[in-house]
Amino acid sequence: MRLRSIRARLTLWYTSLLTVTFLLLGGTAYGLLVYSLSHDMDAALSSVAEALAKQAPRGFATSSPPDIDEVFRRFFGFSPLDRYFEMFDPLGRRDPRWPRPHSGKMPLTPAALKNASEGLPTFESVEGLGQYPVRVLTMPVIEAGRVTGLIQVGMSQESLYETRRRFLLTMATVLPLGLLLAGGGGWVLARRALKPVDRMTEAAHRISAEHLAERLEATGSGDELDRLAKTLNEMLSRLDAAFRQIRQFSADASHELQTPLTILKGELEVALRSPRSPDEYQRILKSALEEIDRIAHLVEGLLLLARADAGVLRMDDRPVDLAHVVEEVYAQAKIHPRAQPIDLRLGPVERVSIQGDHERLRRLLLNLVDNGIKYTPPGGKVTLSLHRDGEWAALQVSDTGIGLTPEEQELIFQRFYRAAEARSRGDGGAGLGLCIARSIAEAHGGSIQITSAPGHGSTFTVLLPLHS
Secondary structure: OOOOOHHHHHHHHHHHHHHHHHHHHHHHHHHHHHHHHHHHHHHHHHHHHHHHHHOHHHOHHHOOHHHHHHHHHHHHOOOOOOEEEEEEOOOOOEOOOOOOOOOOOOOOOHHHHHHHHOOOOEEEEEOOOOOOOEEEEEEEEEEOOEEEEEEEEEEEOHHHHHHHHHHHHHHHHHHHHHHHHHHHHHHHHHHHHOHHHHHHHHHHHHOOOOOOOOOOOOOOOOOHHHHHHHHHHHHHHHHHHHHHHHHHHHHHHHHHHHHHHHHHHHHHHHHHHOOOOHHHHHHHHHHHHHHHHHHHHHHHHHHHHHHHHHOOOOOOOEEEEHHHHHHHHHHHHHOOHHHOOOEEEEEEEOOOEEEEOHHHHHHHHHHHHHHHHHOOOOOOEEEEEEEEEOOEEEEEEEEOOOOOOHHHHHHOOOOOOOOHHHHHHOOOOOOOHHHHHHHHHHHOOOEEEEEEOOOOOEEEEEEEEOOO
16 A cells, blocks of 8 residues: 555655664674674684693693693683593594593594694584584694694584574564664654644645735744745745736726727717717717727737737747838827827937847837827927947937836836826826837847936837847
């Protein structure tokens, strides 16, 4: 069954890792214990054999079992009952003079005899002498550079096997108990460590599109969970801002569409109430057509912004003569009725070409010019110019209009935003022109900069890269 709880998985992984660690450490300790016990037994047997070999020049006939017991007691700390010793001549024949306090008879293997003839000791484990194997050392006795005899000492490995058994029994008892305690402790620690996640989950369940102002609780510890809460809170702040922008956008779009639709509906209802003359019908239809054009223009702008937001705004990539675009927009704006009381001028225009979309760039510049005309009082001045600025083409639209405060400059490119003075004057427009202009500039890899002051007009500078 798949574990769905992170707490359970963490506990399982922790316990599994701890089990493997215990087994590795236990196996290593067991190996070191066996090696140490075997090494100590071999060293003690070597010491016993060397001590007995020193008595060889005095003759073993004078030795007695108590002397041997004393030798074993000196190096083992006690005189084991299952101890073995034999004395051989260089040919491997037992010396009858050597006392044999133990009834066991240790074999002298050909390998041990051969090594002894070469002056080398031999350690062997012999079966069949008792319940446990016997560790046997065969050591040559060397006098004046030649082998004069062989000493063979042995000791039962019962203590070695018993120590190993007790160690394994202890490990078999301690390991499950240790794993049980460690697993329980791991479960408690995992539960405590993941408790903030439970609180985050509860808080996330309470958060919805209508309650995006709520935030996750941060502990202030600076750990991973605290950073996660901070990141989620930042994401919720962005979502909250996006939802507010969408709601504001929907309200503004509904308001902007409602006004021409209400006017259109009212004019048509008035036209249908009683018979009209052809001239009156023509006037009403002309007014209705103007409102339809206004709606179509608004919907077209919203569609362009939606495509720009989605990154699917289609742009032509052809050589565009910006000087021709400036002259074209100037000629079109010059004949506009609202431009009649305004001094619309054409400033210095350099011949600059870039890669882009001619129609989109024309709309960008036309929106800026229309914005300047709209917010410049009669008798004011609006100037168009074009020049190179390093690796950029700089389109400039300057006016002597109402100007903008620093706060308004931060908001002027938002959708449906209009300056407070412009709203109070009841100027037309939905507040999409500058937002569309910026989207077109950014789609060409450029940007729009603004310099303005209240009562001193504004200057919009569009920077477009000379090379795409």
